[in-house]
Amino acid sequence: MPIDDPIPLSLSGERLSAVYRIQAADEDAALACARDICLEQTVEFPDALIPNAAIRDQIVGAVVGIAAAGAGAWDVTIRYPVEAAGGELTQLVNLLFGNVALQPGVRLMDFRLPEGMLAGCRGPRFGIAGLRERLGVHDRPLLCTALKPMGLSPRALAALAYALALGGIDLIKDDHGLADQPFCPFDERVARCAEAVQRANRETGRHCLYLPNVTAPTHLVQARARAARDAGAGGLLFCPGLAGLDTMRLLAADDGLGLPVLSHPAFIGGLAVSPTAGLSHAVLYGRLNRLAGADAAIFPHLGGRFTFTADDCRSIHASCTDAMAGLAPIFPVPAGGMRLARVRELCDFYGREVMLLIGGDLHALAPGEDLIQRCRRFVALAGAGGG
Amino acid sequence: MPIDDPIPLSLSGERLSAVYRIQAADEDAALACARDICLEQTVEFPDALIPNAAIRDQIVGAVVGIAAAGAGAWDVTIRYPVEAAGGELTQLVNLLFGNVALQPGVRLMDFRLPEGMLAGCRGPRFGIAGLRERLGVHDRPLLCTALKPMGLSPRALAALAYALALGGIDLIKDDHGLADQPFCPFDERVARCAEAVQRANRETGRHCLYLPNVTAPTHLVQARARAARDAGAGGLLFCPGLAGLDTMRLLAADDGLGLPVLSHPAFIGGLAVSPTAGLSHAVLYGRLNRLAGADAAIFPHLGGRFTFTADDCRSIHASCTDAMAGLAPIFPVPAGGMRLARVRELCDFYGREVMLLIGGDLHALAPGEDLIQRCRRFVALAGAGGG
Numbered sequence: 001m002p003i004d005d006p007i008p009l010s011l012s013g014e015r016l017s018a019v020y021r022i023q024a025a026d027e028d029a030a031l032a033c034a035r036d037i038c039l040e041q042t043v044e045f046p047d048a049l050i051p052n053a054a055i056r057d058q059i060v061g062a063v064v065g066i067a068a069a070g071a072g073a074w075d076v077t078i079r080y081p082v083e084a085a086g087g088e089l090t091q092l093v094n095l096l097f098g099n100v101a102l103q104p105g106v107r108l109m110d111f112r113l114p115e116g117m118l119a120g121c122r123g124p125r126f127g128i129a130g131l132r133e134r135l136g137v138h139d140r141p142l143l144c145t146a147l148k149p150m151g152l153s154p155r156a157l158a159a160l161a162y163a164l165a166l167g168g169i170d171l172i173k174d175d176h177g178l179a180d181q182p183f184c185p186f187d188e189r190v191a192r193c194a195e196a197v198q199r200a201n202r203e204t205g206r207h208c209l210y211l212p213n214v215t216a217p218t219h220l221v222q223a224r225a226r227a228a229r230d231a232g233a234g235g236l237l238f239c240p241g242l243a244g245l246d247t248m249r250l251l252a253a254d255d256g257l258g259l260p261v262l263s264h265p266a267f268i269g270g271l272a273v274s275p276t277a278g279l280s281h282a283v284l285y286g287r288l289n290r291l292a293g294a295d296a297a298i299f300p301h302l303g304g305r306f307t308f309t310a311d312d313c314r315s316i317h318a319s320c321t322d323a324m325a326g327l328a329p330i331f332p333v334p335a336g337g338m339r340l341a342r343v344r345e346l347c348d349f350y351g352r353e354v355m356l357l358i359g360g361d362l363h364a365l366a367p368g369e370d371l372i373q374r375c376r377r378f379v380a381l382a383g384a385g386g387g
Numbered sequence: 388m389p390i391d392d393p394i395p396l397s398l399s400g401e402r403l404s405a406v407y408r409i410q411a412a413d414e415d416a417a418l419a420c421a422r423d424i425c426l427e428q429t430v431e432f433p434d435a436l437i438p439n440a441a442i443r444d445q446i447v448g449a450v451v452g453i454a455a456a457g458a459g460a461w462d463v464t465i466r467y468p469v470e471a472a473g474g475e476l477t478q479l480v481n482l483l484f485g486n487v488a489l490q491p492g493v494r495l496m497d498f499r500l501p502e503g504m505l506a507g508c509r510g511p512r513f514g515i516a517g518l519r520e521r522l523g524v525h526d527r528p529l530l531c532t533a534l535k536p537m538g539l540s541p542r543a544l545a546a547l548a549y550a551l552a553l554g555g556i557d558l559i560k561d562d563h564g565l566a567d568q569p570f571c572p573f574d575e576r577v578a579r580c581a582e583a584v585q586r587a588n589r590e591t592g593r594h595c596l597y598l599p600n601v602t603a604p605t606h607l608v609q610a611r612a613r614a615a616r617d618a619g620a621g622g623l624l625f626c627p628g629l630a631g632l633d634t635m636r637l638l639a640a641d642d643g644l645g646l647p648v649l650s651h652p653a654f655i656g657g658l659a660v661s662p663t664a665g666l667s668h669a670v671l672y673g674r675l676n677r678l679a680g681a682d683a684a685i686f687p688h689l690g691g692r693f694t695f696t697a698d699d700c701r702s703i704h705a706s707c708t709d710a711m712a713g714l715a716p717i718f719p720v721p722a723g724g725m726r727l728a729r730v731r732e733l734c735d736f737y738g739r740e741v742m743l744l745i746g747g748d749l750h751a752l753a754p755g756e757d758l759i760q761r762c763r764r765f766v767a768l769a770g771a772g773g774g
Contacts, residue, residue, distance in 0.1 A: 007540035009570055040692070043536030044562055046747045055538035083569055084537065088604050090629045091566035094653050098563065098629065101657030102693050102723075120604060149430030150471065151442035153394035175431055176485065179478035182470055183396055217475050217507060218605065218634045242477045242485065244631030247605045266481050270488030271654075274661045305427070306489050336489075360433045 009054040015079040016113045017064070018096050022074050023105040023276050027066065030074035034063045037106065038078055040099050059084060073276075075109060082117050089121055089246050089291060097279065101271070109280045110319075111287060115326040118291070122253055126260045126295040127328030128321070128353055134234070134260065135170050135207050140383045141347060142331060142355040143168070144262075144296075145362050145375075147193065148175035154184055158192035160371070164362075165200030165208040167375020171355070172197060173237045174213035176264045186212070186224060187231075194232035209234030211262055214251070215243045222250075225257055235260040238294075241268025245292045252293025262333070263294035272312075281312040286319020290327045296355050300336030301346065308336075310349075317350055331355040339364075340374070343381040356382060396441040402466040403500045404451070405483050409461050410492035410663050414453065417461035421450045424493065425465055427486050446471060460663075462496060469504050476508055476633050476678060484666065488658070496667045497706070498674060502713040505678070509640055513647045513682040514715030515708070515740055521621070521647065522557050522594050527770045528734060529718065529742040530555070531649075531683075532749050532762075534580065535562035541571055545579035547758070551749075552587030552595040554762020558742070559584060560624045561600035563651045573599070573611060574618075581619035596621025598649055601638070602630045609637075612644055622647040625681075628655025632679045639680025649720070650681035659699075668699040673706020677714045683742050687723030688733065695723075697736075704737055718742040726751075727761070730768040743769060 020037060024030035038061030039047060050056045058081060065077035085092040097108045124130070132138050145164055147157045157178075164172050172193075180186040190212045197210040214224040214236050221243060225236055236259050240248045245268075252261045265285065271278040272285075279288075281299070289297040299316055300306035313334065321329040334346060335357035346356055358378060365374055407424060411417035425448030426434060437443045445468060452464035472479040484495045511517070519525050532551055534544045544565075551559050559580075567573040577599045584597040601611040601623045608630060612623055623646050627635045632655075639648045652672065658665040659672075666675075668686070676684040686703055687693035700721065708716040721733060722744035733743055745765060752761055 005540050005543045007542060007570075009538055009540075011570065036692075042564065043538065044533075044564060044746065045536040046751070049747055049750050050536060051539070051543075055536060059536070059538035084564070086566040086568040088566055090602055090604055090626075091564070091568075094564060094566075094602070094626065094629050097657075098626070098653030099656075101628075101654050102652060102660065102687060104660050104694060146431075149432040149437060149442060149446070151396055151430065151446035152438070153392050153396075155394060156392045156438075177429065177431060177471070177478070177481060179473040179475055179481075181473040181478075183394075183398065215477055215481070217477055218631055218637050239477075239481065239485070241488070242481050244605055244634060247631060247634075250605050265489060266485030267488050267658075269486075270484075270665045271657045273489065273491050273664045277660045278657045300489060305423075307491055359431065360436055363436045364433070 005052060009058050011058045011081050011083050014082045014114055016082055016085070016111065016117065017077055017079045018111040019075050019077050019109040021069055021107045021109050022076055023072055024074060027074060030076060031063065031066060033106065034066070034076040034078060037061065037100055038063060041095055042080065042084060044099065082114060085118070087118055089118060089249055092118060093245065101278065104277045107277055107280060108283050110282055113325045117325070120253065121249060121291050122293065123290055123327030124293055124295045124330050125252055125258070127330050129328070131260055131295055131331065135209065137170055141352055142170045143378055143382055144171040144173060144333065144355050144357040145169050146173050146175045146359045147178065148359060150175060150177045151183065154189040154192045157189060158196040161193045161210060162196040162200050163371045164375055165197045166204060167372040168206070168379040169208060169375050171209050171211060171235065173211040173262055176213055176215065176237060176239055176266055178213050179216065187227060190228050190231045190233060198232050211235035211237045213237040215239040218244065218247065221247055225251055229257055229259055233259070235262060237262050237264060239264045239266040240292060241266050245288060248294060249292040260295040261293060262296045262298065263289045264298045280315065282315040282319035285316040287324070290320070290324055290330055294330060296331035296333050298333040298335050298357060301334030301338060304337030306336045313349070321353060333357050340378055340381060343378065347382065392439060396445050398445045398468050398470045401469045401501055403469055403472070403498065403504065404464055404466045405498040406462050406464050406496040408456055408494045408496050409463055410459055411461060414461060417463060418450065418453060420493065421453070421463040421465060424448065424487055425450060428482055429467065429471060431486065469501060472504070474505055476505060476636055479505060480632065488665065491664045494664055494667060495670050497669055500712045504712070507640065508636060508678050509680065510677055510714030511680055511682045511717050512639055512645070514717050516715070518647055518682055518718065522596065524557055528739055529557045530765055530769055531558040531560060531720065531742050531744040532556050533560050533562045533746045534565065535746060537562060537564045538570065541576040541579045544576060545583040548580045548597060549583040549587050550758045551762055552584045553591060554759040555593070555766040556595060556762055558596045558598060558622065558649070560598040560649055563600055563602065563624060563626055563653055565600050566603065574614060577615050577620060578618045585619050598622040598624045600624040602626040605631065605634065608634055612638055616644055616646055620646070622649060624649050624651060626651045626653040627679060628653055632675060635681060636679040647682040648680060649683045649685065650676045651685045667702065669702040669706035672703040674711065677707070677711055677717055681717060683718035683720050685720040685722050685744060688721030688725060691724030693723045700736070708740060720744050727765055727768060730765065734769065
């Protein structure tokens with residue numbers, strides 16, 4: 001049905017681009033799949049029914065490149081008009097991968113945006129340089145740990161936070177499972193833990209940051225973040241998969257807060273699990289986190305409790321730190337069962353610009369060792385391995 | 388490190404339960420994996436380091452059942468304390484599947500909650516019965532279509548909406564790629580399309596609903612929803628994967644809005660793609676949508692542009708309509724390339740309590756046919772097949 005639209009389309013011609021890895025029998029089949037993606041992600045309409053040439057020329061994605069990517073796989077580059085994203089992160093994600101997410105055999109490997117395309121996405125407020133400045137730590141990897149386990153009272157967690165800060169940890173985050181449970185209410189936990197870390201800082205002269213978990217129902221996120229800041233928290237932990245990628249952007253962009261944001265992959269991490277579908281590790285952990293303003297991105301390093309490969313981890317490191325539409329580089333935060341015994345190896349793998357997150361193993365005290373001493377060992381290992 | 392917590396844990400003992408399908412070499416390996424899940428999803432701490440018995444007994448998940456589920460797979464049932472979810476949907480999702488999402492070989496198949504466990508989750512406001520009441524359609528499947536393609540102006544989309552409503556469609560939604568693009572601004576589109584559908588309703592005496600897409604940056608969702616209602620929209624389209632599951636809950640629970648919500652699986656649908664990881668179709672399309680208040684859930688039916696199986700679709704139908712913690716049943720909305728030629732088959736598959744969504748094929752006019760006539764054919768087919 002041809003439609004003579006009374007308002008003819010007239011877009012700028014500016015494009016963003018995305019690379020999809022397509023599993024297919026041969027290059028022709030990969031190209032056919034790519035052309036389907038061009039339609040699916042824009043007009044979601046059969047090509048033959050597109051009502052006018054302007055839409056076909058200006059809205060529908062265009063395949064601009066194809067390259068073999070191993071046996072039975074091709075990397076296809078598709079360009080989309082920037083206007084299709086409407087200047088919003090939510091619609092950009094939809095344009096890049098909304099419906100294609102439901103399709104096995106297609107994986108979004110990477111994307112490139114013109115600088116400043118999303119006015120609301122100013123990216124990381126701190127990034128690597130800003131976090132180092134705030135912490136006053138310039139010569140070694142940053143060190144992070146989590147307050148856990150769930151089930152401890154705010155008093156007990158605050159006692160832990162005090163010891164961890166005395167021991168020289170740089171960033172102490174809530175475990176991401178600490179929300180506002182009756183056995184550990186948010187307000188009490190945050191007040192006690194922030195006070196404990198500030199007390200330790202007064203004793204050490206250091207600038208350890210406490211990052212409460214503000215992953216919460218949508219209508220409560222802002223209030224928790226402000227309560228955290230008012231209580232003296234030095235940053236925020238947030239799970240965009242649980243409470244929204246754009247909500248993280250909003251936290252990061254909030255000048256009234258002005259706090260660093262550490263992103264945790266709970267739930268959304270499932271989108272990178274299949275190697276032939278979903279999002280690449282680079283997109284999930286690097287690109288989307290940077291766009292949404294995270295200053296550091298947690299992910300499971302190889303050889304821990306999860307099954308990431310060395311290539312996965314390298315791609316995350318690259319996508320956190322490479323040039324990206326004018327956005328600041330951010331810390332990759334390898335985690336998921338890391339141990340003190342692997343600190344040297346982690347430093348060799350990532351270099352100095354990394355945040356090391358060790359949780360449980362910091363509590364696996366050697367005979368005669370206390371928690372403060374063990375933290376100091378962590379600091380010494382990171383200084384030796386990453387300095 | 389044993390910690391004598393000054394505030395001893397004392398939970399109610401009330402539990403929720405989850406079933407995970409675990410790929411493993413044998414039952415012992417499946418059980419070992421299940422015990423890891425019990426820790427991972429709660430304390431995220433090595434068992435040996437859990438600081439006191441109360442946490443081990445009351446917080447850590449407990450395996451309460453295991454059953455073979457085909458070659459190399461076992462379904463394991465785990466119970467968690469309701470308090471661990473803290474009464475919040477965001478933390479419930481984290482408890483059920485936060486970190487496990489990152490793990491291949493584990494799939495969340497289903498879960499059961501005690502009734503009223505999440506005070507903020509009142510579930511679907513309308514559900515099947517309420518939507519039928521609002522539409523005045525009781526004797527056949529509901530019929531839905533989308534305003535598309537992207538690239539048409541608000542005027543052109545409103546002309547389409549008018550014809551579709553005259554033709555007897557029950558629900559006309561924005562295509563989920565229509566956001567607030569410069570070539571089709573939200574406010575103008577919604578005003579024009581709502582007016583067009585109301586005008587058609589005055590002519591037909593029917594109660595066709597227009598559902599604008601209010602998937603948007605977090606700080607704009609409420610304003611768009613209110614603008615939509617004020618313009619006369621009869622419901623809302625929302626993509627929880629793009630703008631947050633809890634944000635959908637908030638829209639559905641908003642008494643000041645009081646509008647039905649249609650859920651679209653863009654992006655989040657990727658979590659169900661791998662058959663051995665992620666979320667089952669039942670959890671993703673049924674359980675989470677009902678918890679978060681959707682009145683109808685869109686998903687790709689088999690044989691369309693996506694690769695769902697008959698079993699996938701049956702499980703979605705069941706999880707949308709079965710007994711679930713006192714929440715109203717909702718409409719399954721099979722879609723993704725459905726055609727008029729398949730309406731009878733769809734009615735046979737789902738029975739009468741289904742919402743059929745046909746987009747592009749409604750515009751594939753037969754010789755001499757116009758859009759209004761084609762819509763009437765859709766209505767007649769659904770009446771004949773589903774009555």
